[in-house]
Each structure stands twice: as structure tokens, then as C-alpha cells.
Amino acid sequence: MAFDYDKYLRPGKLPHIWCPGCGHGIVLKGLLRAIDACELEKNRTAIVSGIGCASRLPGYVDFNTLHTAHGRAAAFATGIKMAQPDMNVLVVGGDGDGVAIGGNHFIHACRRNIDMTYVLMNNFIYGMTGGQFSPCTPTGDKASTTPYGNPDPTFDISKLAIGAGATFVARTTAYHATQIDKLIAEGIRHKGMAIIEVLDDCPTTYGRRNKFRSVVDMMKRFKELAVPVAKAATMSKEELDGKIVTGILHREERPEYCEQYAEVIKRAQNL
Amino acid sequence: MNTPRLEIIEHYCKGCSICVEFCPTNVLEMDGFLAKVIRPEACIGCMQCELRCPDFAIKVHKD
Ligand SMILES: Cc1ncc(C[n+]2csc(CCOP(=O)(O)OP(=O)(O)O)c2C)c(N)n1
Ligand code: SF4
Numbered sequence: 407m408a409f410d411y412d413k414y415l416r417p418g419k420l421p422h423i424w425c426p427g428c429g430h431g432i433v434l435k436g437l438l439r440a441i442d443a444c445e446l447e448k449n450r451t452a453i454v455s456g457i458g459c460a461s462r463l464p465g466y467v468d469f470n471t472l473h474t475a476h477g478r479a480a481a482f483a484t485g486i487k488m489a490q491p492d493m494n495v496l497v498v499g500g501d502g503d504g505v506a507i508g509g510n511h512f513i514h515a516c517r518r519n520i521d522m523t524y525v526l527m528n529n530f531i532y533g534m535t536g537g538q539f540s541p542c543t544p545t546g547d548k549a550s551t552t553p554y555g556n557p558d559p560t561f562d563i564s565k566l567a568i569g570a571g572a573t574f575v576a577r578t579t580a581y582h583a584t585q586i587d588k589l590i591a592e593g594i595r596h597k598g599m600a601i602i603e604v605l606d607d608c609p610t611t612y613g614r615r616n617k618f619r620s621v622v623d624m625m626k627r628f629k630e631l632a633v634p635v636a637k638a639a640t641m642s643k644e645e646l647d648g649k650i651v652t653g654i655l656h657r658e659e660r661p662e663y664c665e666q667y668a669e670v671i672k673r674a675q676n677l
Numbered sequence: 678m679n680t681p682r683l684e685i686i687e688h689y690c691k692g693c694s695i696c697v698e699f700c701p702t703n704v705l706e707m708d709g710f711l712a713k714v715i716r717p718e719a720c721i722g723c724m725q726c727e728l729r730c731p732d733f734a735i736k737v738h739k740d
């Protein structure tokens with residue numbers, strides 16, 4: 407049966423602004439299927455973003471939505487969650503927004519283990535502003551600001567999230583459409599900070615500069631490189647070089663920030 | 678099972694051809710910058726096209 411996306415979309419907003427083949431639309435659809443699977447109530451759900459093509463997502467969806475300042479989505483989301491701990495809080499955005507300008511907010515939201523779900527669309531580039539390199543642009547690849555190849559080493563967002571203290575970290579790609587909603591749903595159900603990194607395609611500013619003939623080629627590349635986490639466990643470091651490990655990479659239980667803060671309030675009031 | 682009914686919402690389709698490439702039974706084809714159903718009888722209802730379309734432009738109705 408065709409999935410009824412319309413019930414979660416603001417009327418009259420389609421077609422969306424994203425380019426032909428842009429994976430952000432695939433992630434948006436996965437997010438809506440995950441929200442549906444978790445039966446989140448619209449009025450009890452907030453979706454927060456910063457700035458960028460990926461960050462345009464909240465404009466299309468019929469929830470409490472915030473389109474904030476570049477890199478600051480996690481900070482605004484923290485404020486919402488602290489004020490209304492019963493609210494389901496989701497953050498969406500790109501690699502530039504999340505781990506370049508917003509890197510500090512990102513790591514500290516992970517460290518606090520605040521109960522929210524952050525879907526990070528990593529398309530390896532600043533799509534919106536014309537394809538400048540981001541901390542996620544693969545070394546050697548071309549961007550408008552690295553026409554001779556990017557000399558910088560690359561952030562591994564999932565590893566960064568685990569290192570910073572997120573208690574649920576998962577990775578998939580825009581090719582793996584059904585895994586997107588499954589992992590986001592797992593992240594929503596997890597109590598604590600859940601990061602879902604979706605390796606995404608920007609055919610317009612990344613693909614065409616890096617010898618992908620079409621968006622289909624970008625999808626096929628994701629398909630080829632993906633290795634499920636269980637299989638990766640049986641492979642050597644050399645075999646895994648350049649591969650994309652997909653699935654739930656990390657899950658642990660640790661005290662959640664709003665609950666810890668409620669304890670602080672209790673202690674302070676007893677003084 | 679009845680053959681599913683495919684619906685293409687033409688004013689949403691941006692012509693990326695993802696649905697065409699990943700349909701396992703070659704039901705779809707590009708007609709310029711629009712996806713077109715060319716072999717409706719071959720559709721197995723796998724939903725790949727609907728799942729992957731970034732633009733909400735293709736629906737697979739199985740009722
Ligand atoms: C303070 C500030 N600095 C810079 C910009 C310009 N800017 C807008 S979007 C963007 C990058 C977005 O990249 P990303 O988050 O990866 O999203 P994408 O467009 O790739 O989906 C930048 C640098 C801005 N809007 N505000
Ligand atoms: S520029 Fe890139 S990220 Fe932005 S909408 Fe186009 S394809 Fe998507």
C-alpha cells in the first residue's frame with residue numbers, strides 16, 4: 407500500500423526546493439515513516455534545524471518546527487527539551503550545519519546525553535552555498551574551494567558522536583531507504599542522545615565535481631561501499647578501508663540529562 | 678494478487694530517473710524529464726520506486 411505521507415506534510419508545499427535526485431527528499435520520507443511507526447503525536451513533537459539545504463526539511467512537515475541559526479539546531483533543541491521534557495525532539499540538518507559551524511553544539515549535546523534524535527544528512531559538502539568543502543568532504547575530493555583536491559582529513563561523524571558521548575549512534579545511506587526509517591525509529595525509541603548519520607547525495611555541487619555521471623551513480627556507489635555492522639566485525643582494517651559501515655554502531659544506557667536536571671531541581675528546593 | 682496501480686504525480690517529478698534505474702522489472706522509463714509507466718503489467722509491487730523517489734512523485738497502489 408502506498409504510504410500516506412500527506413498526513414504529515416504541510417499542504418501546498420510540494421514540489422520541494424531540493425534539486426533533482428537530492429537525497430534529502432529520501433531522508434524526509436524515511437523520517438516520516440519512522441515518526442509514523444513510533445506513533446508520535448504531532449503536537450507533542452518538535453523538529454528543529456539550522457541552515458542549509460538539509461535544514462529546509464522542517465518547512466515541509468506539519469509538526470512544531472523551528473528553523474534556527476546556522477549550526478545552532480542542537481542548542482535550540484536542548485532548550486525545548488529542557489522546558490518541555492515530554493516533547494519528542496528531533497533535530498535535522500547537514501554536515502556543514504552539524505559538524506562544521508555547529509560542531510561544538512553537536513559534541514556537547516552528545517556529551518549531555520539529552521533525550522533527542524538527531525538525523526544528520528552528510529552529503530560531504532556545503533550544498534546550499536555552492537559546494538564549498540566541509541569537514542566531511544573526503545580527502546582528495548573536489549569542492550568549489552578545493553579545485554585541486556581537498557587536503558584535509560575527514561571527520562567520521564558517527565565516531566565523533568560516539569567519542570563525544572552519544573548513547574545511540576547509527577549510520578546508513580540514501581540508497582538504503584528502508585534502513586533510514588528503521589534506524590530513525592530505533593533512535594526515537596532510545597532514551598538519550600541518538601545520532602543517525604545518513605550518507606547523502608548532493609548531485610549538484612558534489613557529484614558533478616567528483617566524476618559521478620548521475621545521481622544514480624552516486625546511489626550505486628553507496629550500495630557498493632556499504633557493509634553491515636555484523637559483517638564488518640569479521641573484516642580486517644585493510645578490508646574495511648574506504649567502506650561504509652552501516653547499522654547500529656553503538657548503543658549504551660547512561661543517565662539522561664533532563665532526568666539528571668530534575669534531580670538538581672529537587673536538591674536545590676530542599677535547601 | 679492484482680497488478681498494482683502506479684500513479685505518477687507529474688508536477689512533482691523532477692526527472693532524476695532513480696525510480697527507473699532501481700525498478701527490478703523495467704516497468705518505468707524516462708520520457709525526457711518525466712518518469713513514465715511503460716509496462717504496468719510487469720509491476721510486482723515491490724515498492725522500490727515509491728521508497729526511493731526523493732520527490733513524492735510516484736505511488737504504488739495495491740488496493
Ligand atoms: C552564520 C552563517 N554562516 C554561513 C552561512 C552560509 N551558509 C548557509 S548554508 C551553509 C552550509 C550548509 O551546509 P550543510 O549543513 O552541509 O547543508 P547542505 O546544504 O549540504 O544540505 C552555509 C555555510 C550562514 N547562513 N550563516
Ligand atoms: S544543492 Fe545539493 S544539497 Fe542542495 S538541494 Fe541541490 S542537491 Fe540537494
Ligand code: SF4
Nearest residue numbers: 700720721723724726
Ligand atoms: S513497485 Fe517495484 S516493480 Fe512496480 S514499478 Fe515500482 S519498482 Fe517497479
Ligand code: SF4
Nearest residue numbers: 690691693694696730
Ligand atoms: S524517482 Fe521520482 S522524481 Fe525521480 S524520475 Fe522517478 S518519479 Fe520522477
Ligand SMILES: [Mg+2]
Nearest residue numbers: 500501531533
Ligand atoms: Mg552538506
